[in-house]
Amino acid sequence: MSFHSGFVSIIGRPNAGKSTLLNALVGEKVAIVTEKPQTTRTRIQGMLNVKPQRGRAGGQIVFIDTPGVHRPDSRLNRKMMQEIHAALESRDLVLLIVDAADRIGPADEQVLELVKKSGGAVFLLLNKIDKLQKDKLLPIIEKYSKLHDFQEIIPISAMKGENLDVLIDKIIRALPDGPRYFPEDQFTDQPEKVLAAEIIREKVLLKTSKELPYATAVVIEQFEDTPKLTRIAAAIFCERSGQKGILIGKGGQMLKDIGTAARLELESLLGRKVYLELFVKVKAGWRESASFVDELDWRRQ
Ligand SMILES: Nc1nc2c(ncn2[C@@H]2O[C@H](COP(=O)(O)OP(=O)(O)O)[C@@H](O)[C@H]2O)c(=O)[nH]1
Numbered sequence: 001m002s003f004h005s006g007f008v009s010i011i012g013r014p015n016a017g018k019s020t021l022l023n024a025l026v027g028e029k030v031a032i033v034t035e036k037p038q039t040t041r042t043r044i045q046g047m048l049n050v051k052p053q054r055g056r057a058g059g060q061i062v063f064i065d066t067p068g069v070h071r072p073d074s075r076l077n078r079k080m081m082q083e084i085h086a087a088l089e090s091r092d093l094v095l096l097i098v099d100a101a102d103r104i105g106p107a108d109e110q111v112l113e114l115v116k117k118s119g120g121a122v123f124l125l126l127n128k129i130d131k132l133q134k135d136k137l138l139p140i141i142e143k144y145s146k147l148h149d150f151q152e153i154i155p156i157s158a159m160k161g162e163n164l165d166v167l168i169d170k171i172i173r174a175l176p177d178g179p180r181y182f183p184e185d186q187f188t189d190q191p192e193k194v195l196a197a198e199i200i201r202e203k204v205l206l207k208t209s210k211e212l213p214y215a216t217a218v219v220i221e222q223f224e225d226t227p228k229l230t231r232i233a234a235a236i237f238c239e240r241s242g243q244k245g246i247l248i249g250k251g252g253q254m255l256k257d258i259g260t261a262a263r264l265e266l267e268s269l270l271g272r273k274v275y276l277e278l279f280v281k282v283k284a285g286w287r288e289s290a291s292f293v294d295e296l297d298w299r300r301q
Pocket residue numbers: 012013014015016017018019020021032033034035039040068127128129130131156157158159160
């Protein structure tokens with residue numbers, strides 16, 4: 001029996017559900033998810049090993065989650081768009097994911113243009129069908145099928161896990177014969193340190209509001225295993241002292257809440273006790289700083 005494998009890029013506008021889908025497909029929390037824009041900043045790989053089935057090959061799918069397609073108006077945003085282009089270049093298949101309940105807007109057209117230009121096979125995923133009345137689906141499929149010759153159009157709910165078995169089956173069939181790219185027990189390309197920074201950033205985004213999502217970056221300054229626990233120290237960067245005030249909160253309560261939520265999740269990720277120390281630092285205009293934006297990119301570290 002043959003073995004199919006390949007790289008499958010997940011592309012779409014912000015909030016379409018790309019990261020939720022990646023996590024659901026891989027069955028592990030590979031990418032952080034919030035309802036805030038710019039939650040995903042780099043391309044993230046998540047691996048799924050698929051057993052052969054009733055005459056169908058098994059294989060390994062390497063999914064690539066990407067930042068949402070957006071206007072590249074800062075250095076960080078330009079960097080995020082580069083990540084999308086990189087994900088489109090080196091792939092065997094593209095999953096274009098849209099919020100089926102949303103109107104098709106300029107943002108969707110921008111994504112579609114990108115995907116068309118990249119050439120190659122595209123599956124269109126109509127996500128969030130859990131929010132949709134069943135009779136609304138057919139007209140939506142018709143509308144989208146006029147926009148591009150999609151190889152498949154598949155309604156799904158990434159959140160509820162609806163139709164993902166069908167999606168995985170169709171992906172495996174579409175992928176070529178190939179090697180196992182990653183060991184079977186590896187579910188992401190991100191080192192633990194990066195996962196830790198992302199978990200902390202997720203808690204910051206979940207617990208704060210307003211402009212902080214854009215302005216926040218997390219840098220791990222210490223990550224050390226002692227016999228009893230893992231010691232992690234991290235800096236949360238923001239751009240202004242007012243934001244620092246928000247992050248620390250009244251009597252330090254906000255930072256404490258962020259720390260507790262992050263520590264609990266880190267402990268379950270690492271499978272051991274974690275001692276977590278958080279600091280808040282102000283770095284004005286870091287999103288425009290080439291060296292700092294590069295420093296955040298673990299692939300370059
Ligand atoms: N109702 C519903 N919400 C979803 C679904 N998939 C994602 N979401 C929500 O949409 C928001 C954005 O999800 P996320 O995966 O971060 O989107 P991304 O920006 O494309 O990576 C989050 O609040 C998710 O919980 C879905 O299938 N149904």
